[in-house]
Amino acid sequence: MVLLDALVLCATSHSLRLSAIHVHHGISSNADAWASFCAEQCASRGVAFAEYRLDLEREGGQSLEAIARGARYRILTAADADVVALAHHADDQAETLLLQLLRGAGPRGVSAMPAYRDGRPALLRPLLGLPRSALTAYAKSRDLAWIEDESNADPRHKRNALRNEISPRIAAHFAGYPTTLARAAAHQVEASILLDELAASDAAPALDEHGLERGLLVRLSPPRARNVLRWFLRREGLRAPSEARLAEMLRQLGGAGARTRMTHDGADIGCHRGRVIVHLPATDAFSRRWQGEAEVRLPGGVLAFAHSEGSGIAAAKLDGAIVTLRSRVGGERIRLASNRPRRSVKKLLQDAKVSQWQRLALPLVWCDDRLAAIPGIGVDLAFQAADGEPSWRVCWRDLRREVATDSGENA
Numbered sequence: 001m002v003l004l005d006a007l008v009l010c011a012t013s014h015s016l017r018l019s020a021i022h023v024h025h026g027i028s029s030n031a032d033a034w035a036s037f038c039a040e041q042c043a044s045r046g047v048a049f050a051e052y053r054l055d056l057e058r059e060g061g062q063s064l065e066a067i068a069r070g071a072r073y074r075i076l077t078a079a080d081a082d083v084v085a086l087a088h089h090a091d092d093q094a095e096t097l098l099l100q101l102l103r104g105a106g107p108r109g110v111s112a113m114p115a116y117r118d119g120r121p122a123l124l125r126p127l128l129g130l131p132r133s134a135l136t137a138y139a140k141s142r143d144l145a146w147i148e149d150e151s152n153a154d155p156r157h158k159r160n161a162l163r164n165e166i167s168p169r170i171a172a173h174f175a176g177y178p179t180t181l182a183r184a185a186a187h188q189v190e191a192s193i194l195l196d197e198l199a200a201s202d203a204a205p206a207l208d209e210h211g212l213e214r215g216l217l218v219r220l221s222p223p224r225a226r227n228v229l230r231w232f233l234r235r236e237g238l239r240a241p242s243e244a245r246l247a248e249m250l251r252q253l254g255g256a257g258a259r260t261r262m263t264h265d266g267a268d269i270g271c272h273r274g275r276v277i278v279h280l281p282a283t284d285a286f287s288r289r290w291q292g293e294a295e296v297r298l299p300g301g302v303l304a305f306a307h308s309e310g311s312g313i314a315a316a317k318l319d320g321a322i323v324t325l326r327s328r329v330g331g332e333r334i335r336l337a338s339n340r341p342r343r344s345v346k347k348l349l350q351d352a353k354v355s356q357w358q359r360l361a362l363p364l365v366w367c368d369d370r371l372a373a374i375p376g377i378g379v380d381l382a383f384q385a386a387d388g389e390p391s392w393r394v395c396w397r398d399l400r401r402e403v404a405t406d407s408g409e410n411a
Helices: 002-014 029-043 064-076 089-104 132-141 158-173 181-205 214-219 222-235 243-253 345-353
Strands: 019-024 048-053 083-085 122-124 211-213 261-264 267-272 275-279 287-289 296-299 301-309 322-327 364-367 372-375 392-396
Touching: 002 029, 002 132, 019 029, 019 064, 019 083, 019 301, 048 083, 064 392, 089 181, 132 275, 181 214, 181 222, 181 261, 181 296, 214 243, 243 261, 261 364, 345 372
Parallel strands: 019 048, 083 122
Antiparallel strands: 048 301, 211 275, 261 267, 267 275, 287 322, 296 301, 301 392, 322 364, 364 372
16 A cells, blocks of 8 residues: 555656556455455556456465465566566565575575566565554555454464564664565675576576586586576576575486486476476367456466456457457467567567466467467557556466566465
8 A cells, every 4th residue: 555655646746647456365265355445546546457366276285375476476577568567575575585594595595585576577576675663654644554464373373473483583683674684685686696597507508498517517517517407596586496406406407318208387398409498298289268357277277367447458349249269370470569560479479578388378469360469578559558448458377387587475
């Protein structure tokens, strides 16, 4: 609520086009009330509002909360926006740092949440340097209403144990908490950047569109080989493996066998013609008619539709038309802005760093015989909603990898 209130003030003075996304997880019995509250608060401020409802299922031993966190993060990072602003603050950052230390994380994990992450959309955390006490004071001074999630008091969650039992004791004995730990996390950001630069330099002569040269991992020293393999897997959109798992990967990839094949984070990792390759099992080609559903299950995941205004696909364009969700066949083109030419979908996905195996399952939205939208990339100029016009926002969730890719993202 503090972030929303502050951004409304900024939007007025800086000509920003502001909208809000609410993810309805369906876990709490109060979820419907929370969604209504958010819609009302946005409406009272004239902010476009989109609500995505999740249909969650436990898989692979993951907690429902972890699956929800991953789905939420995927929806936010697929938003049709230049920047997505998140409301994490210094207490969140300190808690994340402590959790990562207790998990034995390396520099990248200990760097916790970045204040800014480039991309389309970029992620911005403008409140990260402010403690929760400052946000509470602001909310009271502005007479803001807010809701406390009852799960934040559940001691079964490790973060809640830190927040409610351990952090207050640290703050009582160490002046400057939590901002001192937030500063420590910032130092680790520099260390992780340097490690990534070293990995990119080491991998450069051995990396091409087909994968990573297997022999490089043998030639490098063990620490540099581990660093390159972590970097390569993250570059392919996968989570970092555990220390033991990483060691086993290096052992197998460094061997002489030509049929090396491992599974990690839902993807297959193997060797082909001396190169390490990563891919997901291919999905079959599909074509599915959309008939107004909030979610459509497809072979590789779920395409969610949310009502909105002035952002996404103009609702009037879809009324009475045959709307089809199809897999790519190749050769598709789309025009995303009046000052840009029509471009191939393949090139747009490459520029957005969507890996080859992610592209296989990505659905395209067609209106009659015209390509209207690419989830996570944009809407064709002819189908874009005007300011204030009723619209549909679409978000693709690849259920083959329903995990959070930002270790610090939390409720």
